[in-house]
Amino acid sequence: MDNLDKLWRIVDVNQNRLSEGLRILEEIARLYLEDETLTSRLKNLRHSLTLQDITSNSRLLFSRQADTDIGAQLETADQSKPETLFSVVSANAKRAEQSLRVLEEFAGLSETGLDAALYSRGRFELYTLEKDLAARLLRKHRRDMITGLYVAIDADYLAGRDIPAVTREALEGGCRLIQLRAKTASTRKFLALAVNLKEICLEYGALFIVNDRLDIALACGADGLHLGQTDMPLSQARRFLPPDSIIGISADTPEQAVSAQNEGADYVAAGAVFPTQTKPDVLFGGLSGLKAIHQVVKIPLVAIGGINKSNFYEAMQAGADSLCLISAVLGAPDIKKATSEFITLMEAAKID
Numbered sequence: 001m002d003n004l005d006k007l008w009r010i011v012d013v014n015q016n017r018l019s020e021g022l023r024i025l026e027e028i029a030r031l032y033l034e035d036e037t038l039t040s041r042l043k044n045l046r047h048s049l050t051l052q053d054i055t056s057n058s059r060l061l062f063s064r065q066a067d068t069d070i071g072a073q074l075e076t077a078d079q080s081k082p083e084t085l086f087s088v089v090s091a092n093a094k095r096a097e098q099s100l101r102v103l104e105e106f107a108g109l110s111e112t113g114l115d116a117a118l119y120s121r122g123r124f125e126l127y128t129l130e131k132d133l134a135a136r137l138l139r140k141h142r143r144d145m146i147t148g149l150y151v152a153i154d155a156d157y158l159a160g161r162d163i164p165a166v167t168r169e170a171l172e173g174g175c176r177l178i179q180l181r182a183k184t185a186s187t188r189k190f191l192a193l194a195v196n197l198k199e200i201c202l203e204y205g206a207l208f209i210v211n212d213r214l215d216i217a218l219a220c221g222a223d224g225l226h227l228g229q230t231d232m233p234l235s236q237a238r239r240f241l242p243p244d245s246i247i248g249i250s251a252d253t254p255e256q257a258v259s260a261q262n263e264g265a266d267y268v269a270a271g272a273v274f275p276t277q278t279k280p281d282v283l284f285g286g287l288s289g290l291k292a293i294h295q296v297v298k299i300p301l302v303a304i305g306g307i308n309k310s311n312f313y314e315a316m317q318a319g320a321d322s323l324c325l326i327s328a329v330l331g332a333p334d335i336k337k338a339t340s341e342f343i344t345l346m347e348a349a350k351i352d
């Protein structure tokens, strides 16, 4: 093999590694995340970086000698198994970025006559794509956590009590979905509480969602924001929240639920499913309203309002993936016990 062929061999190896890395990222975006925008960004990048002209392509093929590549053995021994999809994304993005860097160097040589700037642009585009893909994965992971028991820590309901301690009890009982609802607190108090609860939730690996307030969600670094039909519109909130944050939307009708889903909500909540003293004036279509919403949405569905041990099963049967409770948990004499009992009941009644 002459020296020129050796240069083409380097180009070939890195071109292949680049295509493989990008293809893996593309498959995750297309089939796991089902994200059209990310998929087409990755596809376009892959196409733009594939050598199109037949002369370069045949040079690559003729310089290929996979069986005599002394690095092939070493590479296999070196490869540690990625453990999560996040590490798959990170490992393959790094592989592709490194290949782009190598291609950029060798494209710069007069012998190859390739376009170094193309690889350089591609590498920078890939840095952004890697970040966007990781954020999208985290958002999906958070969305997938919208299942089972969801406890809304209602500051008014808990007036006079130690709210962080109550939250800890629910977490100790096994709850992994916490919302802070503080309808009458000052911004200062709401934020201080949110910062405190976010930290506690992090200790337990629980999601922390702020009700109503985008500013508080941003300031405390919440995992998500819950918005009702008269709150800040979803599209506005999405503009400001980090891309890995989730947004839940209250829907009173199937039409509102479908709009929320189309606008990119991560879950919809419907209620009050049963009459409740916690929010007495709320109007909703009860269990049949919940069922109607269940029939039209694919994203997780949360049922809320008046849910207790004797009626929770009906809400689950109507299609709820998660049940959001205030009084049935926070009004119990032993919050940790009430939480774990609800979780056990819900697990036993799980409907697939």
Ligand SMILES: Cc1ncc(COP(=O)(O)OP(=O)(O)O)c(N)n1
Residues within 6 Å of the ligand: 150, 152, 179, 181, 211, 212, 226, 227, 228, 229, 230, 231, 248, 250, 269, 270, 271, 302, 304, 324
């Ligand atoms: C999980 C969940 N579902 C519904 C609501 C109600 O939200 P909204 O309609 O905005 O009413 P308020 O709670 O803000 O009074 C919720 N907070 N959480």
Ligand SMILES: Cc1ncsc1CCOP(=O)(O)O
Residues within 6 Å of the ligand: 271, 272, 273, 275, 276, 277, 278, 279, 282, 304, 305, 306, 307, 324, 325, 326, 327, 328
């Ligand atoms: C916030 C809210 N939105 C609809 S019903 C409700 C209150 C739920 O509280 P409870 O679980 O005590 O009925």
Ligand SMILES: [Mg+2]
Residues within 6 Å of the ligand: 211, 212, 226, 227, 228, 231
């Ligand atoms: Mg609201």
